[in-house]
Amino acid sequence: MKKNRTEDCLICNRIQMIKTGKNLYFVKELETGYVVIGDYQFYKGYTLFLCKTHTDELHKLKPNFRKKFLEEMALVAEAVYRAFNPRKLNYELLGNTDSHLHWHLFPRYNSDPDPKRAVWVVDRSIRCTDETRPGKKDLSKLKSKLLKFLNK
Numbered sequence: 001m002k003k004n005r006t007e008d009c010l011i012c013n014r015i016q017m018i019k020t021g022k023n024l025y026f027v028k029e030l031e032t033g034y035v036v037i038g039d040y041q042f043y044k045g046y047t048l049f050l051c052k053t054h055t056d057e058l059h060k061l062k063p064n065f066r067k068k069f070l071e072e073m074a075l076v077a078e079a080v081y082r083a084f085n086p087r088k089l090n091y092e093l094l095g096n097t098d099s100h101l102h103w104h105l106f107p108r109y110n111s112d113p114d115p116k117r118a119v120w121v122v123d124r125s126i127r128c129t130d131e132t133r134p135g136k137k138d139l140s141k142l143k144s145k146l147l148k149f150l151n152k
Helices: 010-019 063-084 136-150
Strands: 026-029 033-037 047-051 088-092 102-108
Touching (some): 010 033, 010 047, 026 136, 047 063, 063 136
Antiparallel strands (some): 033 047, 047 102
């Protein structure tokens, strides 16, 4: 299991940006990972939890670390839920595109275009636009709201 940063890994690069103070989306460091606001906010409150260990599968983590990682993911999810008051929260740990463990936490609302289907059914050209990328002010509000519940 590789534990160090891998140069061609998007998640490792994002973590390196956090460590150097250059990731504007960073919210909080936990024992096993980093909480960040999603680059695009088509789903208001979309948050990611990036694993500190570079690996592609959950079962490859050492048992104690894996248990802590899952516990912390649940704490992050609860904070997202409490901060953004969605109808439902979707959890996804995919790794098909970026093979570094990272959780996607998607708040789902009745106002979603298709609230009972997976978030990915909304085309990327709609989800990931300049209009859905938070500006500095909105990003600050999202981070503050989430941090309030992460710190409880």
